[in-house]
Amino acid sequence: MPAVARxxxxxxxxxxFYASVEWLRYPQLKGLPMVIGGGRRQEDDLIGRLNVERPERHWTADDLADIPVDFFPLLRDYVGRGVITTASYAARPFGVGSAMxxxxxxxxxxxxxxxxVDFDQxxxxxxxFKQVIREIAPVMEDxxxxxVYIDFTGVPxxxxxxxxxxxxxxxxxxxxxTGLSCSIGVAPNKLLAKxxxxxxxxxxxxxxxxxxIERLIWPLPCRKINGIGPKTGARLLSHGITTIGELAARERHWLITNFGNSHGTWLHDAAHGRDARxxxxxSEPVSVSRETTFDRDLHAVRDRAELGVIFTELAEAVAGDLQRKGYVGKTIGIKLRFDDFxxxxxxTTVGEHTSDARRIRQVAGQCLKRVDLSRRLRLLGVRVGSLARSADLQPSSEAPETADTGWLF
Ligand SMILES: [Mg+2]
Incomplete structure (x- = not known):
């Protein structure tokens, strides 16, 4: 085992995926040309028709796997403007595919x-399937x-x-x-794994x-790089660049000149299989907030004591949410709804990240002073944004001054 895991x-x-899920209930269709698309599922249609047209047996929803193949609707009978969501492997050689x-x-x-289509299913x-993965390898990106992407680095x-x-x-x-199959690529990074x-x-x-990389990646067409779409592909082609290897052979400088600084740099890195994402x-939350609607409209002056208690409770609830989720924030705000809706x-954005209830309450209170409170209030909310993971802000002995940067990337 190397000291530092690769x-x-x-x-x-x-x-x-969609076709395979359908095959779980209609295994008799496995391997046949099949397209999924058009209208929503009319669950009992097939069963209802079977009971009319093949009355020798009483059909129920448990009999899906017994429905004769010749009883399924065929593409030739379709009339309408629907498009294909997915086509089975056996249908693809006929030149049919998604979005047609x-x-x-x-x-x-x-x-x-x-x-x-049956999106619920x-x-x-x-x-x-994602639950199965998380139980084995918890660092999974949906x-x-x-x-999904899965970080294998530290997993047994x-x-x-x-x-x-x-x-x-x-x-x-x-x-x-689940009875479903999948394909997995494992590589030093997301770009190559994909x-x-x-x-x-x-x-x-x-x-x-x-x-x-040289043997497996460079012979592939540039379009195989996730992020090189038809436009960039065509532009590369106009420079005589077809394969990833040809792209990798271009100087970084040449790519920057022709594709701009960030895109050119990215193309160069991608062609060499570099990707640090x-x-x-x-998905990282943008903010954490709590709000409450009052039983009766409250007035900032006359109901001051009651509002103060609610305000403190909201700040404590937000602080609790932040601490539980492991976040701290710098932008503290309030939301008010008046009796005219x-x-x-x-x-306000403060100098340091916090998840402290008293600090949140204090800054939110300052925000409140900037609002005209002559009308009655129906709702009060407290929000903390500009979040960072508190774990990323632990002072590091090596580079304390950069401890609060880089959590997003
Ligand atoms: Mg797939």
Missing amino acids: RRIAHLDMDA GLMKAARRCPQAILLP YRKYSRA RGIDE GGQREGGRVLARLIQKSIFDA MASEFNKPNGISIVHETD PVVTE KIVTRD
């Missing part, structure tokens, strides 16, 4: 089975319904065989819990090390 980041992408109009797709692959399985098995041991465990655990997860689809694992476990906010 950074190992995984990108996990579920295989044909269903009627256009019907001309290319009329025999494809057409299923309506997809979200349910999305939550399930990247949408069917993909995350370094063995470049991360393959942990990737295999996660793959198997997800399959055992590319690697595509190398071995479906149900694959790909391991990329720094030393593999951390895996972000949850007009809303007023005021805030």
Whole structure:
């Protein structure tokens, strides 16, 4: 074991996610050309029609796996303006894919089975597979319904065989819990991991090390870099740059001259497989706030004592939320709603981060002095923004003066 663990980041992408979720209830459709799109699911439609047209048996919602394949609606019968949300692997060779109009797709692959989208079901399985991952490797960044980044660096098995041991465990655990397969790329960073997860689809694992970049990454087209879209791709092509290797061969200076400072620098780094972005476990909150609506409208002067108590309670609640979540903030503000429903906010940014209830109460009180309080109040709120993680602000003996920077990046 090296003294300092090497950074190992995984990108996990579920295989044909929507189609695979549909196959869990309609296994008889597995491997067939199939598109999902158009209207919302009409849950009992198929069952209802079966009971009319195939009355030899009483059909219920438990019989989905028994529905004869020839009973499913076909793309050729579709009329309307819907588009494809996803197409199964077997449908793709016919030239149909996401975002294509269903009627256009019907001309290319009329025999494809057409299923309506069922996002409730997809979200349910999305939550399930992410829960499996979090229990094994808690540093997980949610990247949408069917993909995540995972920091393998400090997780048991995350370094063995470049991360393959942990990737295999996660793959198997997800399959055992959901019946779904996924593909995983493990690499020194997110950029490479994202590319690697595509190398071995479906149900694959790909391991990329720094030393593999020339062999595995450079032959790929530039568009395989997440962040190089059609526009940049076309511009690179106009300079004769097709592959990532050709991009890497350009001087950083040349790229900056042609693509600007930040974009040029990024292109150069990306082509060399450099990417320092951390895996972000949850979206960072912008602010923490508490507010309360009064049982009766209160007046700043006549109900001063009561308002004061509420104000203190709000400050304490916000402070408690901040401390529990591990944040401190510098911008302290208030929100008021008057009896005419007009809303007023005021805030102040102080010199140091805080999660102290008394400090929050004090600064919020100063904000309150900047408001015309002649009208009665319906609602009072206290908010703390410009947050930082308190753990990132612990004074460091090496560089105390930079201790409060860099928490976002
Ligand atoms: Mg996917």
